[in-house]
Amino acid sequence: MQLRALRYFVTLAREQHFALAAEACGITQPTLSSALAALETQLGKRLVERDRRYIGLTPEGQAMLPWAQQLLAAHESMVHAVEAQAGPLHGEFRLGVIPAAMPEAGRFAEALLRTHPGMTIAVRSQTSRGIVRAIDAFEIDAGITYLDHERPANVISVPLYTETYVFVTARGGASPPPGHVCWQDVARHPLCLLHQGMQNRRIIDELMHDAGIAAAPRATADSYTALLAMVRSGGLATIMPERHTGLIEGAGWASVHPLATARPVSRIGLIAGDRTPLDPMAAAALGCARAIAELPVD
Structure with a gap:
């Protein structure tokens, strides 16, 4: 089973559109369709409902999706772990940020890129619920979001500041x-x-x-x-x-x-999935968050 075919499958499930998924993968739509058909043949199951357009995943496709996401994430984490033993981390760090905390993205990005000069960062504006879903689906490496109100589950968190x-x-x-x-x-x-x-x-x-x-x-x-x-x-x-x-x-x-409030409002912090072993990218982000949490805000 080829990882690229799993990547195409996961991307299609996210984009819910063949042309958009092909564009996100940097391939043509016929290449995407051919790889998915080969994956279905290998598994002996139809994974995607389609006519002339994407309709949705079959029950078999829905059952396979979280495992495909985990396989791809495990492969990426393995590469990061090997890389971390040989030298600095490289690659794109994916960060989801709630709109309320977007000013903090600048301070975090500066700390991450200064500490890990081989990395790049892609910041996405997402809702707090969207950040948790994206972490669960391995679509982002970490998020900056609320920690107390609608407390996120199954995450490691580092408080950054209290919102006023x-x-x-x-x-x-x-x-x-x-x-x-x-x-x-x-x-x-x-x-x-x-x-x-x-x-x-x-x-x-x-x-x-x-x-x-x-x-x-x-x-x-x-x-x-x-x-x-x-x-x-x-x-x-x-x-x-x-x-x-x-x-x-x-x-x-x-x-x-x-604005005078009658009770304390929520803390905002960095969260990453609570997984063992922890991806080196997530570990690097948590380390940067712990460092900047101790610094005064300009």
Whole structure:
């Protein structure tokens, strides 16, 4: 059984489209189809339902998928382990990051690439649930996500910082006076927030509920860039992690206020799959996270 055929199979299951899977693998669609057909012949089972397009995996394909993912990950980890004995690690490190923690990706990437100059890093913006699923499916090597709210299972975690929030409006008559604001101040403004598929929004909903306020945003988005654009142009206000204020540092239009919360909010940290043996890439990432967790934030 050839590893490349398993890689094509796993990629197709992820992309759910023959042309996209072939592109991701750097091959032609006929080559992908031929390799999958050979794999099915070797196993004596049909793995993929298809007509003129991808329909889905057969029950046999669904049963095979996690084992194929593990085989490919084990082979990659084996290569990394051998490489680590001979010298520095090489290859691409895949990191999933929740939007709320995206500013931390820069600090982590700098530490990883400085410590392991033979490595490259690919950062993906993902939801907290998407990060856990991607780690389970061996699609990423680690993630930066929430550690306390909806606690991820079967992972090794390194806390990096505790999230705090700010309230952002456009400068003008409707903006609060300088200083801290409370949730009652927030409730007086039309809001734009992340959508409820993102854990940051679910945390904010709970904090507002604890304060006796129902979150009813006038607009939602999946990025802070979009939220800030609406605050600047649409007469709306938003709540965002304090670490994102660098996006608007020095912007004359923005009025930023620390937000007083009644209880501590969640820690954010790096997570990797709790597996034995641990992939050297994941071990390197955890080591970098432990190092930067002890450093002050600029």
